[in-house]
Amino acid sequence: MSDAIKHECGLAFIRLRKPFSYYQKKYGTVFYGLNKLYLLMEKQHNRGQDGAGVATVKLHTEPGVPFMHRIRSAKPQAIGDVFAQIREEIAEIEKYQPEITKYPGLMKGHVRFLGELLLGHLRYATQGKSNVELCHPFVRYNTIPARNLSLAGNFNLVNADELFDFANVHPDGAHKNSDLAAMLEVIHHFIVEEDEKGNNELDIKNILQQAFSKFDGGYHVGGLLGTGDSFVMRDPNGIRPSYYYINDDVIVAxxxxxxxxxxxNVGENDVLELMPGNALIVKNNGEYSIEQILEPRERRACSFERIYFSRGNDQKIYKERLSLGYTLSETVLKAIDNDLRNTIFSFIPNTAEVAFYGLLKGLESYLNRIKVERILSWEKDFDQEKLSEMINRRIRMHKIAIKDVKMRTFITEDSSRNEMVQHVYDITYGTVRPGIDTLVVIDDSIVRGTTLRESIIKMLDRLGPKRIIVVSSAPQIRYPDCYGIDMSKMGDFVAFQAAIALLKENNKEYILQEAYGLCKELERTNTLHAQNVVRNIYKPFTTEQISQKIAEIITPKDITAKVDVIYQSIENLHQSCPNNLGDWYFTGNYPTPGGNRVVNKAFMNYMEGKNERGY
Structure with a gap:
């Protein structure tokens, strides 16, 4: 994705099922759990670079001995910073009390984060920037052990204010707008209710059923309780991804x-998907169960996970991204009039590389078909040179752009800064025949179009192509997200900008006022969730008309080449990613009522000139 957006978060949960002496004997270290937690977080570092945190719970501690610990960091390389601090504590013990290291039980008593329950989190800030106070996990401490709770997750809730009201808690400062703080208070409320019953054990399933029935959003959440119980929960639409693995030694999510x-180091089929509305509940004795907490709804797993967010080394995601590129090949061939001789193909940024391979596969299939047809049409009228020339025809592909690692500019004045931003990418000279070749570059998706306009198009034009075609492996992003991705301002979307421009050009600005008036009426009647009013703004125009206007918007004034934009279709998106049909960014078809409320609020903010989130 050439436009940098904040997105997602990463969750890592480990429950050790054996004594620490077991791991020392089998794996040669008492820190087996911490080592695995570090790896599990590092292998998901793409999901959050604004902060990281770890919480642990120790089982069977003596009364009065702290059993729940937490550490967080909002520094650059936050995962490394968190574990460096943990390692410093261990190094102190190894230096001054080396005899303790021989005894796992004593190590557990002396190392704060040596617990049987471990919860790690990686944060991308959708609000509050990189404030360490907003880094997960959050903790609710209490003098009664059962009422201690540590919570972290990958989610956004759209009804945080209502949740604070329910829990009769109204925080100030950093937590005022935190949906995790709201979730924590509601779950804690029901933990207290359950604990007041005076039973020997908490009914975790009952707590989760009562609490999660109140949450509107997409979520994958992990929680550690002071009782030693723990859980991982997924939303009933399956919006956010959740996976788990269990063996005799560990329970992992x-x-x-x-x-x-x-x-x-396990196989594809060893790792299972936690299904929508289900929870993985682990009791304090290490026994576990998969429980249906909420009635599953229509599966609307996030399609952006497959297009861009998740790491592409997942077997299924890799195949899906290949398919996203492959399904675009026919449209691309039509756009270039099948002129492969005079067309060069590339990708920007590197995360679009797999989709690029899929596009190449589709183009090669076409070229091979043409080769066979041409050779057959010759019958016997060919020689070795003619045949060799035909067989050796290839799709022209080059590494056109190279991103300079973390290039930064100290300039804040807009015009000068834009000049510097152009050089975030560098180009490979001599790859394009000036005035002759068309250059086709594929991107994962186009959100704002800012990087294309300020950097990439200008950079590509320096090579002198006759035409530049930008291909997006995702459809047009028209609507905000409110389930974990920080794109909730209507004015940011280049597709929305294009629709506004078309309305003005066609003297249909009254549609904007009608939509705004309807939103205000829905707000007055407290039914802002009832419908997605913003759809009306796109209705007068075809997808192609909007794509053409987007191409105009992202084309700088001093560009020589003609610029076009091609988007993935909704149909091909669903064909490529059949199990992730969450497409509200493109269609406006939100899985929960809160989505409609957010998109309408975001539109009202735009009309009123408010530069703030829609939720």
């Missing part, structure tokens, strides 16, 4: 299947 596979 994470946001990505490939992270678990790599960390524990």
């Amino acid at each position: 994470a946001s990505e299947r490939a992270a678990i596979r790599t960390t524990f």
